[in-house]
Amino acid sequence: MAEMDTSGGGHHKKRPGVKKSKKQSTRVDLTPMVDLGFLLITFFIFTTTMSQPTAMKLFLPKDTDKPEEQNKAKESGALTLLLGSNSAVYYYEGQLAVDAGQNNFKSSTMKQIRDIIIDKKRRTPEKDLVIVIKPSNNASYKDVVDILDEMTINDIKRYALVDILDIESDLIKATEGASGAPK
């Protein structure tokens, strides 16, 4: 197959008395290399996994109207993340307070939110920490999955996917309108 003919074409006729040329052939026997190549190819063929999709789990809470069955979150340990359009993330800690005196409604992006989550996690006792995720109607499915993934990445034990309140979506609208974010 890949064996090289190293005899030099066969037109050297051996004549008695003529010394054989000492010139070494530059041709190399390729057989071992080809063998190794095929070995590698077979190896890769056998070890290649076909692109297998993975799946992330999500557990939904049961909808309940009875207040005593609802999970209570400590105000100090709560961090609410609001997903706006174009991967914008807004957040506030504890209760939303947007008055003349105080404003804890802050904006961020999907890339920076990790630092905020980590910061909140460091400041809060683990049993109090709960993250509330509220995607707005403009949020994309990717953002939702990304933010749920952040929960896994940052090892958050308690988080919930909750419907957004009107006041919050109005705030997002106002903020996005003001900052001129493309809709």
Add this chain to the structure above:
Amino acid sequence: MTAMCDVAFLLLSFFILTTKFKPAEAISVTTPNSVSSKVAPEKDVTLVTITKDGKVFISLDNESVKEELANQLNASKGAGLSPADIKAFRKASFYGSPVSQLKSFLAIPSDQLKGDALPGIPARDTTNNEVIDWMRSIVTAHANLNEKMNLIVKGDNLAKYPQFKNVITAFKKADQFKFQMITNPEGIPSGTDLWRKFMKGEKIEQ
């Protein structure tokens, strides 16, 4: 000869390493990434697909469950499927039309089924969320046959949250509180808590 051999091997290895086996899909969906490394289940799957235009499609893999589902839809929603339709229902790879148009949907030959041209299962608003009916029928069908049920959502990156929410609402209404979302694997970002856990060799629960 040597050079040719080299190039051939290089090309061969390149193609082997970059090949992705992907069957042609009638519904094209680009899934988001996640750090989850758990492989999606392949058996007894109920797959709810959300396309980027917010259309919802449902597919099942178990044919006997499909037949039972057709009976359930006949009984509870008055789909009016004839035995021949039920046969087609068994063979269909996915469903994407309102129950009222299911008969004409099943008449479409499978090579002409393209997600873009189909209406999808109505889930656009909360008042007309047929996914709820589908989910209830699917759950009953699985329960009647004593089959396991793996609920999977496959959403497109660009799908909007309201559609996803309607699908989740349908799951809740059908008492399905556990489901999985198909994602592409991605590496764990270094320096995060999960990464630290991973480095310590602790088991990562997902």
